[in-house]
Amino acid sequence: MQVSEISELDSTEIDSFLGRIPLYREIRSRDAEQFERLMRFSRRVEMEPGELIMRRGDKGSWLYFLLVGQLAVFAANGDPEEVPLNYISPGEMFGDLALLGSFERRVTVRTDRNARRAVLLATDFGCFGRLTDFALVSLQTKLAFYRLIAKGIRWRLELKKMEQPDHPLALKTSAVSIFEGKTDSEEELQFLHRHACELAGILTGWHGDMSRPDMLGYSAARIDRAVFSV
Helix, strand or coil: CEEEEHHHCCHHHHHHHHCCCHHHHHHHHHCHHHHHHHHHCEEEEEECCCCEEECCCCECCEEEEEEECCEEEECCCCCCCCCCCEEECCCCEECHHHHHCCCECCCEEEECCCCCCEEEEEEEHHHHCCCCCCCCCCHHHHHHHHHHHHHHHHHHHHHHHHHCCCCCCHHHHHCCCCCCCCCCCHHHHHHHHHHHHHHHHHHHHHHCCCCCHHHHCCCHHHCCCHHHCC
């Protein structure tokens, strides 16, 4: 594994990864100071095939974007004999569910052993602080992040619904509320946070052992929201 500070990269390299991550491109075009601030909490990571990125059960505050290569997702430790649950492709974000809960990773992620090296951008979400503290990260930047996270979880839930339309949790995705207040406001941020937590609770429950009766009643209320509480 080779980790580089963003400050060590030249402008061509920075422009290259921005082309793969529209979120950061948007933030830089709107507020260059915010972009530079986030980059101080970000790292470029190069990894060889088979290297461990995150392990199930570990805790951490890092959000990842895959720039180059392919990653394999495992239910256990990702040992050579274990079959991957799925794969992560360039442009995809991962690690977001743990940021909304107790910081416990739900899966193990390794670089694909059968692919070339992987390159990632990792941002320490801990810099966001409390949800309504805008001293370091602005309201607009937080809104952009939470919109992205909520959208990503919704997309994964739609895939699950297509795979398992009769699943006990499928109906819960349709019952999630819609924001009707003033956009670009603190009120919207509060809603997006609750919305993302609710969606994360459904998705995490879907990934659980549905043979257990308690999993059938899984809801966002079972997520520990203390880390990003108001």
